[in-house]
Amino acid sequence: MQFSDQLITELKPVWQANHNHPFVKELAAGTLPVSKFKFYMVQDYLYLIDYAKLFALGAAKANDLAVEAKFAELLSETLNTEMALHRQYAQQFDISEAELTNAEPTPTTLSYTNYMLSVAQSGGLDKVLVALLPCMWSYNQIGKQLVGTPGANHPLYANWVEMYSDDDYTALTDWTIGLLNQVAAGKNEFEIKELTNIFLNTTRYEYLFWTMAYDHQTWPTIK
Numbered sequence: 218m219q220f221s222d223q224l225i226t227e228l229k230p231v232w233q234a235n236h237n238h239p240f241v242k243e244l245a246a247g248t249l250p251v252s253k254f255k256f257y258m259v260q261d262y263l264y265l266i267d268y269a270k271l272f273a274l275g276a277a278k279a280n281d282l283a284v285e286a287k288f289a290e291l292l293s294e295t296l297n298t299e300m301a302l303h304r305q306y307a308q309q310f311d312i313s314e315a316e317l318t319n320a321e322p323t324p325t326t327l328s329y330t331n332y333m334l335s336v337a338q339s340g341g342l343d344k345v346l347v348a349l350l351p352c353m354w355s356y357n358q359i360g361k362q363l364v365g366t367p368g369a370n371h372p373l374y375a376n377w378v379e380m381y382s383d384d385d386y387t388a389l390t391d392w393t394i395g396l397l398n399q400v401a402a403g404k405n406e407f408e409i410k411e412l413t414n415i416f417l418n419t420t421r422y423e424y425l426f427w428t429m430a431y432d433h434q435t436w437p438t439i440k
């Protein structure tokens with residue numbers, strides 16, 4: 218069994234809970250309150266600023282020129298395309314560029330991005346990959362799961378479903394999964410356990426990210 222199959226078999230309850238989070242279910246039904254999606258969008262913009270750095274770390278840690286080049290492409294794609302789209306998309310929700318730029322990360326956003334960056338900075342390519350993969354892979358699966366639902370025809374949410382279910386995003390996700398399987402092939406039991414645990418944690422953070430947006434969770438107001 219490939220390592221990627223092993224991961225989602227072993228971590229099935231958490232992996233599935235993420236796909237069935239109330240935020241995702243209501244997004245699919247087209248009933249998700251726009252205020253929750255707006256909260257999500259602003260935090261996701263901040264998230265992407267740091268997430269892109271994972272690709273830079275992937276390039277820095279690659280020991281193969283083709284892999285290094287692909288990470289450079291992913292980095293540029295995220296910074297120059299996905300984030301530009303995000304800014305345009307935000308306008309449809311009356312979120313200005315200043316609002317995006319001046320927003321403060323919530324405890325969940327800050328904790329998630331810091332965890333990913335610390336794992337990726339201190340580890341090799343294997344750790345960079347398990348830190349960044351739940352994000353891409355779960356979004357691609359959720360995007361595909363939402364094709365054909367009312368959410369995919371919703372005037373505001375259709376764009377989101379389209380972005381994460383499209384063939385380009387699927388191809389990038391499949392490339393990353395393939396690379397992880399290649400890198401994991403020579404690992405011993407201890408290393409596999411360590412990689413599985415990082416994948417579990419970033420999957421849990423994905424779940425928490427939906428909850429944060431769904432419940433508008435932010436810092437306590439202290440006067």
Ligand SMILES: Cc1ncc(CO)c(N)n1
Nearest residue numbers: 261264265352353356426
């Ligand atoms: C929180 C989160 N996870 C995954 C993705 C996919 O890029 C995203 N944009 N945001």
